[in-house]
Amino acid sequence: MDAIETVRAVATTAMGLIVGSFLNVVIWRLPRGENLARPRSACPGCGTMIAWYDNVPVVSWLLLRARCRQCKTRIRVRYPLVELLTGGLFLLAFLAYRGDLVTTGIVAVFLAALVAISFIDLDYRIIPDAISKPGIVVFLAAAPFSALHAVEALAWTRTWVPGGKPALNALLDAGIGAAVGALLILLIRAIGTWILKKEAMGLGDVKLLALIGAVVGPLQAVYALVVACFGGALIGGLLFVVGKRRPMPCAMTVRGSGGDGQGLEATFERVKVLQGDQGDFLVRGAPAASAGTAVRVDLVLPATRILEDEDAQLDLRGHIARVEGEGVARTWVIEITEHTERDADLVSFFAQSYRYIPFGPFLALGGVLGALLPSGVHWFLTAGYPALARSLFGS
Ligand SMILES: [Zn+2]
Structure with a gap:
């Protein structure tokens, strides 16, 4: 790589870091329905606007030692990681399509969209239409300019x-790619729903694989699905062994009167369900309270996660069984003693659904590989993997 190429590579990576910084804003605000452009980013701990010199990708996080300058609230390691990931992907796009500025740009936008979609799906189990729908249109329109629809090994x-x-031919390739992507997930969905007798996969995945197909074409869309199934089975198996349960996003308000007779009110965005069928909750970051306090719990479960048309409003009664930790780490263990049959079913289903791993990030991984190594994925699945399987398991 000569000097000019090196400068270009560094500039592309730097642009990726800056885009990654913007993706952090998208990942936080889009699912919450907030404006992406305004207001400027503020610390969630103290509300102080973040100055430009404290908002330099990765560098600021290191200089501030992962804490807010004002209130010392911890800044999640995820922020610099998303920036580094995006910077790295932009560099790979540059290296894969060196000299082809247009294709590099198309692939970079595609990779940025996949990063945002993956993290939103991890957090909320939704794939936002606001990215996938316009994405399909944009990438169909960009197809005639993309070298991805003219990869020679796949001609x-x-x-x-x-x-x-x-x-x-490029336009047809993108259109057929989007259609094949959508139909594949719809087919899996139909089979899954028939077997499980309940909705097996979200419509978000349909639009995501359509988006991927529009960028990489029909054959690579099939490959992306194969990669996603391998990856999902591997990670799903690991999580099943570890048995990890993540807190679920919801809107929850707890009201009661404290041991000292003071009114008690606290709201939470995430709770952990301890026993799905009985609906006992563990909430972190709770105010001081004494164990035994009787509480009313208003819980709103998001429609997308319980696969109903509307958010479910639950009115539960119980008491604070235990209080653990101090300050931001203070945790209430709330034992629910009164609920209707339907509410218990909903909470249980919601808690179970949150143990399912989202499929979006795995589809995204397939899309990343298809965009960066189009003939590599083809070679692996048609020649490399069969040879590997033969040498591992005999003929
Ligand atoms: Zn702060």
Whole structure:
């Protein structure tokens, strides 16, 4: 790589770090329905606006030693990680399509969209339409300019009109890619719903694989699904062994009167369900209270997670069984003693659904590989993997 190429590579990586910093804002604000452009980012601990010199990707996080300058609230390691991930992906896009500025740009936008979608899906189990729907349109329109629809090793899958204009074939490749992606997930969904007797996969995944197909074409869309199934099975198996349960996002208000007769009110965005069927909760960051306090719990479960049309409003009664820790780490263990049959079912289903691993990040991984190593994925699945399997398990 000569000097000019090196400068270009560094500039592309730096742009990726800055885009990653913006993606952190998108990941936080988009699912909460907040404006992406305004107001400027503020510390969630003390509300102080973050100065530009404290908002330099990765560097500021290191200089501030992962704490807010004012109130010393910890800044999650995820922020610099998302920035580094995006910077790294931009560099890989540059290296994969060196000299082709347009394709590098298309792939970089695609990778940025996948990063945002993956983290939102991890946090909320939703794939935002606000990214996937316009994404499909944008990438269909960009197809004639993308070298991805003209990868030579895959030319046999991409000539839809023999002798036709390359732009027409690229457009058809993107359109058929989006259709194949959507149909594949719809098919899995239908089979899963038939077997499990309940909705097996979200419509968000349908739009995500359509988006991926529009960028990488139909063959790579199939590969992305294969990669996602391998990855999902591997991580799902690991999580099953570890048995890890994550807190669930919801809106929860607890009201009661404290041991000293003072009114008690606290709201939470995430709670952990201790026993799904009985609906006992563990909430972190709770105010001081004494054990035994009787409480009313208003719980709103988001519609997308319980697969109903509307958010479910639950009115539960119980008491604070235990108080653990101090300050921001203070935790209430709330034991629910009164609830209707339906409410218990909803809480139990919600808690279980939150143990399911989201499929979006795995589809995204398949999309990343398809965009950065189009012929590599093809080689692995048609030649590399069969050879590996033969050498591992004999002929
Ligand atoms: Zn602060």
